[in-house]
Amino acid sequence: MDYRQEGKHGFVVYIPSMHSPEMAPDGHHAVTIYTIAPNNLGKGSWDERREEMSRKLIAEAEKYIPDLNKNTVVRLIVTPDDFKNRTHLKHHAFGGVAPVMGKKGLPHQTPFENLWFIGAQSESGAGMNNVMEGVWRAIKKMDNL
Numbered sequence: 001m002d003y004r005q006e007g008k009h010g011f012v013v014y015i016p017s018m019h020s021p022e023m024a025p026d027g028h029h030a031v032t033i034y035t036i037a038p039n040n041l042g043k044g045s046w047d048e049r050r051e052e053m054s055r056k057l058i059a060e061a062e063k064y065i066p067d068l069n070k071n072t073v074v075r076l077i078v079t080p081d082d083f084k085n086r087t088h089l090k091h092h093a094f095g096g097v098a099p100v101m102g103k104k105g106l107p108h109q110t111p112f113e114n115l116w117f118i119g120a121q122s123e124s125g126a127g128m129n130n131v132m133e134g135v136w137r138a139i140k141k142m143d144n145l
């Protein structure tokens with residue numbers, strides 16, 4: 001997929017308030033729209049282009065959800081730079097950490113007694129299934145000590 005298509009080749013719409021109504025005030029929904037995007041833009045920075053990129057993505061989403069922009073009460077834009085800052089990573093990737101061929105994340109079992117390392121940056125790798133299975137494997141290892 002060419003990630004420079006700015007949402008034209010696909011995006012995800014996730015509505016958490018469908019299963020957790022408390023995530024939006026009565027009569028409203030919380031709607032997350034996201035697409036694959038590069039860490040660094042070819043032209044300009046995420047800070048300079050965050051509004052433009054968000055407008056473009058909403059325009060794509062409006063083809064399926066008419067008047068989405070007009071009816072938006074609160075809008076929060078999160079760019080790859082925001083993810084990098086939040087997670088203290090130099091390179092954010094979909095799922096958390098950019099995989100490097102032949103390299104594993106940090107092992108669950110650390111050299112420190114009773115300190116275990118789990119999650120997307122651990123040996124399990126990123127993604128819900130990997131993280132959950134990694135936790136399961138770490139707990140099995142703890143049980144066998």
Ligand SMILES: Cc1cc2nc3c(=O)[nH]c(=O)nc-3n(C[C@H](O)[C@H](O)[C@H](O)COP(=O)(O)OP(=O)(O)OC[C@H]3O[C@@H](n4cnc5c(N)ncnc54)[C@H](O)[C@@H]3O)c2cc1C
Nearest residue numbers: 034083094095096118119120121125126127128129130131
């Ligand atoms: C936009 C997006 C879409 C994704 N979609 C998918 C998908 O469709 N399928 C899939 O498999 N994976 C998906 N992923 C990846 C998946 O969400 C992650 O790989 C996974 O959640 C990582 O789990 P984790 O437990 O390592 O971290 P997180 O789920 O990030 O959990 C870490 C938790 O620690 C908390 N925390 C951080 N610092 C502190 C602190 N100092 N004190 C206390 N708490 C703290 C955070 O608030 C957070 O709740 C997606 C990721 C993103 C960003």
